[in-house]
Amino acid sequence: MKTTIKLIAIALGSTLIVTSCKKKDSTPAPTVYYQQNDQMGRPAINTVFIAPANKDKFNTTPPSAQNAAFASEISAKLTAFGYTSNILGLNNAAFSGVLATDVLTAATVGTTTFYDGTNVLTGRTLADDVINVELILIFGGSTGGSNPGLTNDNVDANDKPFLASFPYLAAPF
Numbered sequence: 001m002k003t004t005i006k007l008i009a010i011a012l013g014s015t016l017i018v019t020s021c022k023k024k025d026s027t028p029a030p031t032v033y034y035q036q037n038d039q040m041g042r043p044a045i046n047t048v049f050i051a052p053a054n055k056d057k058f059n060t061t062p063p064s065a066q067n068a069a070f071a072s073e074i075s076a077k078l079t080a081f082g083y084t085s086n087i088l089g090l091n092n093a094a095f096s097g098v099l100a101t102d103v104l105t106a107a108t109v110g111t112t113t114f115y116d117g118t119n120v121l122t123g124r125t126l127a128d129d130v131i132n133v134e135l136i137l138i139f140g141g142s143t144g145g146s147n148p149g150l151t152n153d154n155v156d157a158n159d160k161p162f163l164a165s166f167p168y169l170a171a172p173f
Contacts, residue, residue, distance in 0.1 A: 039063075041104040043130055049074040049099060063103045071100040078138070086137045087144040088120060095137070126162050126169070131155070 038059045040046070050058045050073060061069055075096040085091055090098065098121075105121050106112065112123035115133040124130060131153045139150035160170035 035060075039102055041102045042099070042134065044134055045074075045099050045102050049077045058102075063101050066102060067097050067100045069100075071096040074099050081138060083138060085142045087140060087142060088137065089142070127158070129153075129156070 041063070046055055046058050050070065054070070054073065058066070058070060071093075075092055078092050078096060083092055083095070086095060088095070104124060107119070107122035110122065111119045112125060113119050114121065114124045114128040114130045115136070132151065135151045135153065136144045139147040141147070144151070158170065160173075162168050162170060
């Protein structure tokens, strides 16, 4: 009799344990969607070269598809500016392709800079004057010295000096 009671107790206990275990939730995790709203690998490309009706499309087009979608629009604008070549030796079609793919390239070795006279588009430091570089590449001609009135935005420094250590950016005013 004692053995029977023990077996019934074990069976009843096992049933309670099994029925009290929570079944694994089979509901899938919620899907998270990300939406790209803007890109500025190289400042001013969208601002200067893309028509207002196409700006949102440019911002949401993956860089891998930007050349095919926007190089002709950029080329037409370069032609309107009188562009023929630049200090990189790029003609209109080649430079349009560079501009259309709005990504910031970064060198994994060597100098990181937007342009320092030797290194071009190998990254960007906080102090790089990217607007002047873009103006030189567009209006400076094959030597970079053509059209001096169009190759300098005359903003020669940040409003406040950069910090020497992280986070490097100056504190707000």
